[in-house]
Amino acid sequence: MSRFSLSLRGSSPAVSSLVIVLVLLLGVVLVSPLADRFGVPAPVALTLVGAVLALLPHAPRELIDPDLVLPLFLPPLLFAAAQxxxxxxxxxxxxxxxxxxxxxxxxxxxxxxxxxxxxxxxxxxxxxxxxxxxxxxxxxxxxxxxxxxxxxxxxxxxxxxxxxxxxxxxxxxxxxxxxxxxxxxxxxxxxxxxxxxxxxxxxxxxxxxxxxxxxxxxxxxxxxxxxxxxxxxxxxxxxxxxxxxxxxxxxxxxxxxxxxxxxxxxxxxxxxFLAGNTVWRVLDWLIGGFAFGLVGFELVKVVADPGVPTxxxxxxxxxxxxxxxxxxxxxxxxxxxxxxxxxxxxxxxxxxxxxxxxxxxxxxxxxxxxxxxxxxxxxxxxxxxxxxxxxxxxxxxxxxxxxxxxxxxxxGVRSSDEEQDDIGRARALAAGAALARLDELHADGRVDDEVAGAVRKRYARSVPDLREDLPDEVQQRIFDVTKVSKHLREAEQAAVLNLRSEGEVSAEAADRVLRDIAARSLRDSYRHS
Incomplete structure (x- = not known):
């Protein structure tokens, strides 16, 4: 603590603020999981962390310009929640x-x-x-x-x-x-x-x-x-x-x-889609946690201000x-x-x-x-x-x-199985849309019997991943299956988005299934790259 205090004493206000910001972000990473483990609400725990940092000797009077708090924090937090x-x-x-x-x-x-x-x-x-x-x-x-x-x-x-x-x-x-x-x-x-x-x-x-x-x-x-x-x-x-x-x-x-x-x-x-989903989840978590730490930091500074009347x-x-x-x-x-x-x-x-x-x-x-x-x-x-x-x-x-x-x-207020039901329904309807699209491609002669059968197996049950150390003719079949699967995934995606927009399933359930579809697409692209 003394070394940290000395570093703040010898630093410019900008550097001191940066140190506090980094420590506060580290607190989000370390304290949030601990708070969940011990049943303490993370916003409360992070507010206390911010308050403790504000009490450090030579901590900056102002961490972020108050006029910038809303423009910096609200847009990403509300955007993530709206999505x-x-x-x-x-x-x-x-x-x-x-x-x-x-x-x-x-x-x-x-x-x-x-x-x-x-x-x-x-x-x-x-x-x-x-x-x-x-x-x-x-x-x-x-x-x-x-x-x-x-x-x-x-x-x-x-x-x-x-x-x-x-x-x-x-x-x-x-x-x-x-x-x-x-x-x-x-x-x-x-x-x-x-x-x-x-x-x-x-x-x-x-x-x-x-x-x-x-x-x-x-x-x-x-x-x-x-x-x-x-x-x-x-x-x-x-x-x-x-x-x-x-x-x-x-x-x-x-x-x-x-x-x-x-x-x-x-x-x-x-x-x-997968990268954006992950980045937004982490960013939402970090910014939200930092915002509560900032609340605790500013609380201490405001209350300690002699201009605030008792x-x-x-x-x-x-x-x-x-x-x-x-x-x-x-x-x-x-x-x-x-x-x-x-x-x-x-x-x-x-x-x-x-x-x-x-x-x-x-x-x-x-x-x-x-x-x-x-x-x-x-x-x-x-x-x-x-x-x-x-x-x-x-x-x-x-x-x-x-x-x-x-x-x-x-x-005794608890969640029901509604979201799991939505996920199951969305997956079933997405697979149905993909198979319907496969039938169209097969009927038009754009997909032969062997490829159609292979793709149907992938949707009918889980199958082991196809290996790349196979003969050339099998590799060509894999490529054909993957190319057809792209059309089917587009049909799946459209079906799930339609369910989401019409309110047939929840947004969380639809996003879960869309992540699964995107993950399959990514696995196929890596497999044949």
């Missing part, structure tokens, strides 16, 4: 998503603003509204990462993921208007209406355009490195383009991710209670009503246990922290708003994050 989702998840749960991502955000903003003003009447109205917008959206990564590890039902995970994809856009629009009104003293209705209109109407179009351009460009590339590299740039392109137009870059990123996840898989080569503790406590209670009072009645309406449909309904889990899965994180830190220095009531926002992050991330696994176990 894992599908239109089926949104259309199937649109009422719940609309209520949580729009209704609950607006209600929480209003309730928090009223409570904050009631506790501290000196806090300006628009500052209180900005505080409400800051603490209203649950973190899009925390809840879903916990949900996946806890094995929650697929529908419940879809609701939490969908909420996290949309609520940031709604909260950021309100936040932008409130900050502008607080600084100018009044809200410009035309400007506010224009921002809202651009975000709602133009952002989806920009997202669709970026998604279409990305898919088109990827389909014309044959280098897996270029395909993956382009996919990494797309979320930032969508975000920055929409921000320049004065709308919600978050919504544009989500739409672009949904489109590429829905219809972009067939644009990749087999190697590109007299804001009353406001902070009241805002914490208001944020948690509002979500519970909003979600539980909705869950009860939904359960009564869909009582006859067991696989669609939300029981009271699931509603309790959703109401408690409202951890705040990087978005709340970043928007609070991004407040201008001359923002009225900034110290109080900042202190209250930090308190909400700590209470919800640590308190709810640590207790959610216990709550899930106590309520």
């Amino acid at each position: 894992r989702s599908s239109r089926r998840d949104f259309t199937r749960n649109w009422k719940a998503l609309l209520a949580l991502a729009v209704g609950l955000v607006l209600v929480t903003t209003a309730v928090v603003a009223v409570v904050a003003r009631w506790v501290d009447p000196s806090l300006p109205l628009w500052a209180a509204i900005a505080l409400g917008a800051i603490v209203s959206p649950p973190d899009p990564v925390a809840a879903t990462s916990l949900a996946g590890r806890l094995g929650l039902p697929k529908r419940l995970v879809s609701v939490l993921e969908g909420e996290g994809l949309i609520n940031d856009a709604v909260a950021l629009v309100v936040y932008t208007m409130a900050v502008s009104a607080a600084l100018t003293g009044s809200l410009s209705v035309p400007d506010g209406a224009g921002t809202l209109a651009v975000s709602v109407l133009v952002a989806p179009l920009v997202g669709l355009l970026v998604g279409w351009l990305g898919r088109t460009m990827i389909s014309h590339l044959s280098d897996p490195r270029a395909e993956v590299g382009l996919s990494l740039l797309l979320p930032y392109g969508a975000y920055l383009a929409m921000e320049e137009l004065g709308g919600s870059g978050v919504l544009a990123v989500v739409v672009a991710g949904l489109m590429l996840g829905e219809r972009g898989s067939d644009a990749y080569t087999g190697a590109g 007299y804001g503790a009353g406001v902070a406590l009241a805002v914490c209670l208001a944020a948690v209670a509002t979500r519970a009072l909003f979600v539980l009645p909705l869950g009860w009503v939904a359960g009564r309406r869909m009582r006859k449909s067991v696989d669609q309904g939300h029981g009271w246990r699931e509603s309790v889990v959703v109401s408690w899965a409202g951890m705040r994180g990087v978005v709340t922290l970043a928007t609070a830190l991004a407040l201008p220095d001359d923002f009225p009531g900034r110290p109080v708003v900042l202190f209250a926002a930090i308190a909400v992050v700590v209470v919800t991330l640590v308190g709810q994050g640590l207790s959610l696994p216990w709550l899930v176990r106590a309520l």
Whole structure:
């Protein structure tokens, strides 16, 4: 520790920040598996790691410019989550998503603003509204990462993921208007209406355009490195383009991710699809973990700042209670009503246990922290708003994050076999589509009987890999089989993508089968290269 402290003491601020960043990334790699092994939520453990690093002697005051936190972290995190989702998840749960991502955000903003003003009447109205917008959206990564590890039902995970994809856009629009009104003293209705209109109407179009351009460009590339590299740039392109137009870059990123996840898989080569899938999984894991470490680091620095008043503790406590209670009072009645309406449909309904889990899965994180830190220095009531926002992050991330696994176990909320059924159905239909295509090729005379029989065997049962040390005529047959298999894999891929887009199977199940198809394609290409 002393050597590390000395290295920080003798380093420039940039080098010190780089050292902390690298150590924090190392913490993600080492701490996340340990947290999973001991049953501790990884977001909570990584937040504590960041806090410990902030306490080191001579640690930099600022690790990353607060204005860069949202543009750096949100686009890839939301893009990755959107690619894992599908239109089926949104259309199937649109009422719940609309209520949580729009209704609950607006209600929480209003309730928090009223409570904050009631506790501290000196806090300006628009500052209180900005505080409400800051603490209203649950973190899009925390809840879903916990949900996946806890094995929650697929529908419940879809609701939490969908909420996290949309609520940031709604909260950021309100936040932008409130900050502008607080600084100018009044809200410009035309400007506010224009921002809202651009975000709602133009952002989806920009997202669709970026998604279409990305898919088109990827389909014309044959280098897996270029395909993956382009996919990494797309979320930032969508975000920055929409921000320049004065709308919600978050919504544009989500739409672009949904489109590429829905219809972009067939644009990749087999190697590109597998490489991209792996790179995005690792990147999503690293960035998400680093974001929570950054939350812990910034928490310590903000609380230690002498400019943050301790007299804001009353406001902070009241805002914490208001944020948690509002979500519970909003979600539980909705869950009860939904359960009564869909009582006859067991696989669609939300029981009271699931509603309790959703109401408690409202951890705040990087978005709340970043928007609070991004407040201008001359923002009225900034110290109080900042202190209250930090308190909400700590209470919800640590308190709810640590207790959610216990709550899930106590309520007995568990996943069903729906996803495995989807995977089996997608594989069966993909094989059926491939065999149907084989019959067409055979009937047209483009495939002879021997090749057709060999390919049918590959789809009918598992067979040992063909060896390369075979006679030339057998090698030619292998080449013929591989060439035909390419057409069949295209039919398989099209069938699975159609199932995904029509909502017949979940996005996760479809992606699992698409990875299997791509892996087969890659094995064949290596075998005959």
